[in-house]
Amino acid sequence: MVIVKRKELTLAERLYLPEILRGLSITLRKMFVKRATRQYPEEPLVTTEVTRGQPRLAVNTDGTVRCVSCGMCEAACPAYAITIDGHETERPIEREPERFEIDMLRCILCGFCEEACPKEAIWMSDELELADYTRGALVYDLEKLKRPVSALQPRIDYIKKINDRWRTSSSTS
């Protein structure tokens, strides 16, 4: 058996009214503070370069995908959301993805793919909204994942900055 010892109330607390007034004063003050509630979806979410949204594939200015389908993101993905098949191209970069699918229902937005990518091809975009009528439509293919580099540039710059800071601080040579 547990015996709960009641706290001794002070005189002010026992008088009841002062405490009520104190509570009401907090309510009154909060009425003039800026509201934290956002009127989503009329008011869109605020995103910054730190936002880790859905992964997207960067497309160079000449229209070619940066991805060479090396499979690093596929291997790093803890949710097994990524499936890649490559094929040969005539470009100096000999391979590009023929099929690149991310199952957005499996994706947990962890950003491992972005970290694993050796070709700076996959980035966590600022796109967060995900809704459709079928499950199949949420398996995004190559065309749905492509984004021009310019759209991903803030994130690219941010990650490079982070990586540079890490490199200079831990460098021993």
Next chain:
Amino acid sequence: MTKITVDGRELEADPKKPLIAACHEHGVDVPHYCYHAGLTPVGSCRMCQVEVEEGGRPARVAAACRTPVSEGMVVNTAGERAHAARRECLEFLLKNHPLDCPICDKAGECKLQDYSYAEGQAEGHSAEPRRKLEKRKDLGDVIVLDQERCILCSRCVRFFEEVTGQAQLCIAGRGAHSWVDSYGGRPLHGNYQGNIADLCPVGALTLKQFRFQARVWNLRKRASTCGECSRGCAISVEVLRQGEVKRIRPRYDADVNRWWMCDHGRFAFEGATLEGRLAGARARGYAGLEDVPVDDAVATVRDAYATHAKHVFVASPWLTVEEGAALAALARGLGAELLLVSPPESALKDDLLHTGDPGPNRRGLTELGCAARDAAGCREALAGAETATLVGERVVDLVGREELAALPAQVRLFVLDTKPFEAPAVRVALGVPDWVERSGHWVNVDGHRGPIAAARPAPAGVRPTLQLLGELGAAAAAEGGAR
């Protein structure tokens, strides 16, 4: 045998073999690129350097592939000096290596990656630009050469000189300006070109057919046996995502194929595709062959066995020993004639591996009592039969697709094959698994029992051949008992 000490362990070494072979045989890993147990050691990569102490002299660093073992030799593979020597060699090897691992098909099974990681050689000191060579040099129908990735280990050159006995590649140029090339730029020829892609320790030689098909760590590998000739080379069947077979590579088997296999067997998996397969069962109804439940089809065949007298069974040489035994028991129970369709001799016969007999289990099945006949002989026996059962993959093609189609409709033809077959004589067609979807054993031309293993599941609705034969045989036994 010579007694040596490697990393503090006393080993028995064969004095005819180099030191590295003794280390590898006893499970001590010595890094190497140019050394291969099946080829003459040349000592060109210098990756196998270890500290060797012999004859009371102080320890020296020596290449293990060119050092013969001597009595009382003390070897230290992990010594600081050996490690430093290996690391420096690796730096030179990586000097001109393009580091295009994300694109390279060898990534994941590349010795350069493995040893860079093991030896800790992450950064080079060279400020010189990497040399530019041809990235996509076409070497015939099978191989593509990436000269930039090549580390000049000369394994491919030695393979052609020593194993096939026909030199086709050479190291052209001198010193740092060398490169691998074919004589006169001629394309490679012969049935053993694919082996140099396996031999290449880096991604310089790649198979055209496997190029960019899959990342190697996504392949599911199963130890199996090649079915393209009666040699039965030990192979590894590699399947991508439980679907199509992407690659076949030889496995080491001292008694059969050692490290090699022929291109004919290597690319044979293209026939073992999931497309155009016969899944489930088809039986003759009023409107020709119709899809029916497998159990119904089996019952139809059982009825035919019970009501007719003259039975002929034709086995495909791709049946395993286990399936052959079940078929032989079934034939014995019915008092049937059991034949093995014998394919014509292949023109690929050579003195290295290919036997020229395209049936992998001819010996195993003949030992079980199948009488080998050629296609014409089988057809002759079929024409006089009341029920005829063809069992095993490719059996329809081997007996002759057109000739079987011309068979009179009085012959009740039951076909257990992987591909659909429509002909007036066909009463029931049952889908069976392919050789990459079954497990069992084949007996090769020398009596060596080679395992075959299921590398992927059979298409939905396909029952194992052994189960189907068992179901047919159980019925036959029951009929025999009732009589």
